[in-house]
Amino acid sequence: MTDLFAPDFKPQPYWWDATPLEAPATSAALPPEADVVVVGAGYTGLHAALAAARQGLGVVVLDAGDAGQGCSSRNGGQISTSVKLSYAQLAARFGADLGGRVLAEGLASREFIRDFVASEGIDCDFETVGRFHGMYKAAHYEQTAREIAAPNPVFDSGAYMVPKGEQHSEIGTDIYHGGVVHPHHASIDPGKYHKGLKEAAQKAGAAVMPFCAVTDISRAGHGFEVRSKRGVIRAGRVVLATNGYTGRLSPWHRRRIIPIGSYVIATEPIEPALMDRLIPKNRILSDTRKLVYYFRASPDRRRILFGGRVSLNETDPRKSGPRLWREMVRIFPQLRQARISHSWAGTVGYSFDKLMHTGQDDGLFYAMGYCGSGVGMASYLGMRIGQQAAGLAEGASAFDEIPFPTMPLYRGNPWFLAPSVMVYRIRDQLGL
Numbered sequence: 001m002t003d004l005f006a007p008d009f010k011p012q013p014y015w016w017d018a019t020p021l022e023a024p025a026t027s028a029a030l031p032p033e034a035d036v037v038v039v040g041a042g043y044t045g046l047h048a049a050l051a052a053a054r055q056g057l058g059v060v061v062l063d064a065g066d067a068g069q070g071c072s073s074r075n076g077g078q079i080s081t082s083v084k085l086s087y088a089q090l091a092a093r094f095g096a097d098l099g100g101r102v103l104a105e106g107l108a109s110r111e112f113i114r115d116f117v118a119s120e121g122i123d124c125d126f127e128t129v130g131r132f133h134g135m136y137k138a139a140h141y142e143q144t145a146r147e148i149a150a151p152n153p154v155f156d157s158g159a160y161m162v163p164k165g166e167q168h169s170e171i172g173t174d175i176y177h178g179g180v181v182h183p184h185h186a187s188i189d190p191g192k193y194h195k196g197l198k199e200a201a202q203k204a205g206a207a208v209m210p211f212c213a214v215t216d217i218s219r220a221g222h223g224f225e226v227r228s229k230r231g232v233i234r235a236g237r238v239v240l241a242t243n244g245y246t247g248r249l250s251p252w253h254r255r256r257i258i259p260i261g262s263y264v265i266a267t268e269p270i271e272p273a274l275m276d277r278l279i280p281k282n283r284i285l286s287d288t289r290k291l292v293y294y295f296r297a298s299p300d301r302r303r304i305l306f307g308g309r310v311s312l313n314e315t316d317p318r319k320s321g322p323r324l325w326r327e328m329v330r331i332f333p334q335l336r337q338a339r340i341s342h343s344w345a346g347t348v349g350y351s352f353d354k355l356m357h358t359g360q361d362d363g364l365f366y367a368m369g370y371c372g373s374g375v376g377m378a379s380y381l382g383m384r385i386g387q388q389a390a391g392l393a394e395g396a397s398a399f400d401e402i403p404f405p406t407m408p409l410y411r412g413n414p415w416f417l418a419p420s421v422m423v424y425r426i427r428d429q430l431g432l
């Protein structure tokens with residue numbers, strides 16, 4: 001194909017077609033004070049706001065751009081238990097008790113989002129479709145089989161192996177050496193979910209103020225003064241919910257969060273029969289490479305959404321699009337004629353220990369560092385940190401108890417990213 005882009009190509013998230021960001025041009029004055037000010041209107045911030053507002057507190061949410069403009073309307077909509085470390089790794093690092101409680105919150109996060117969308121009646125195509133995780137090298141099959149058989153006293157993942165000879169029942173490709181199915185993983189339309197969540201927070205009384213970047217948070221008396229482009233609010237408590245977009249506002253957090261771009265494309269609509277061959281069970285999909293690729297059918301099963309990291313440094317979606325397309329066609333050669341209808345990017349927040357982190361420092365609360373798996377976890381920990389801000393004991397999380405590491409000389413500019421991507425690429429090619 002000479003032009004990989006469809007004539008109606010949009011350099012923006014596919015999800016925005018159904019759920020455009022509302023972008024209300026407003027200069028409305030901010031209230032002079034609030035019990036709780038939340039910085040960031042993604043899943044973390046809105047769940048924090050909802051939890052605090054439902055306790056009868058006055059809550060104001062400020063976002064630098066439109067609410068949802070960060071990762072929360074840009075992601076792949078894949079929901080797992082989010083915690084990347086195994087029970088054995090967590091137990092070795094934190095001891096069996098705390099390690100087990102961290103893992104248990106992974107499960108809790110997945111159940112929380114499922115129950116939340118059901119109880120709030122949010123129409124966002126949530127479905128427990130399960131995940132097929134392909135084995136990129138033959139050696140990964142036995143390795144993964146051992147991993148899923150290892151003792152996990154916290155919960156039974158229900159995961160099972162699918163040998164290469166049977167993988168066409170899961171995915172229409174021969175590139176993988178079999179795979180593992182995680183039957184409880186789920187998919188969602190992230191844009192519709194964000195909109196429903198925002199409406200729930202507003203209905204509970206939270207004021208959501210877009211285009212209102214916070215420029216400074218300083219202590220004042222028993223609370224804080226939150227300075228923004230549109231004025232100052234005195235706040236009893238503040239929740240920092242800025243994740244991968246954490247900038248100069250809080251140098252302490254910035255030193256602990258690694259901002260990393262993640263990129264996605266959507267294809268033009270494809271034939272239903274082809275979709276049934278490629279993704280017969282509507283699973284969400286990924287593989288064992290260190291440089292993760294994640295893909296799925298759109299909720300209406302008309303398009304493939306394909307995401308990953310395709311460049312050493314951050315790049316433009318018009319450049320990442322063709323690179324993702326080539327990788328997609330390597331997995332699904334049947335998509336050679338499917339052009340790119342959308343290409344976009346967002347900035348995820350990684351941490352140095354591959355775990356998410358919550359905590360508080362004398363009235364300043366935070367939850368962040370989801371390492372690219374935050375649809376369920378940002379929702380759950382946002383809710384927990386909102387409960388903490390409201391003074392509820394049930395807001396406590398195992399993530400409060402683990403240290404939030406940084407690296408000497410790191411100030412928020414991930415100079416090591418390009419070399420790390422290069423090393424991962426080589427390791428993926430060698431199957432290490």
Ligand SMILES: Cc1cc2nc3c(=O)[nH]c(=O)nc-3n(C[C@H](O)[C@H](O)[C@H](O)COP(=O)(O)OP(=O)(O)OC[C@H]3O[C@@H](n4cnc5c(N)ncnc54)[C@H](O)[C@@H]3O)c2cc1C
Pocket residue numbers: 039040041042043044045062063064065066067068069070071072073074075076077078079080212213214215241242243244245246247249262263264294307344345346347348349367368370371372373374375376377378
């Ligand atoms: C391309 C992509 C694909 C992904 N796919 C998946 C997936 O399939 N599954 C999964 O679980 N996770 C996925 N993620 C990650 C997931 O989307 C995030 O972990 C989650 O949305 C984080 O939510 P959040 O509310 O913490 O942060 P965000 O949604 O990023 O919100 C942070 C907000 O803070 C605001 N902000 C920053 N600084 C300021 C300031 N000074 N003043 C006011 N506001 C400020 C920003 O404007 C932004 O709106 C993906 C992310 C990306 C980018």
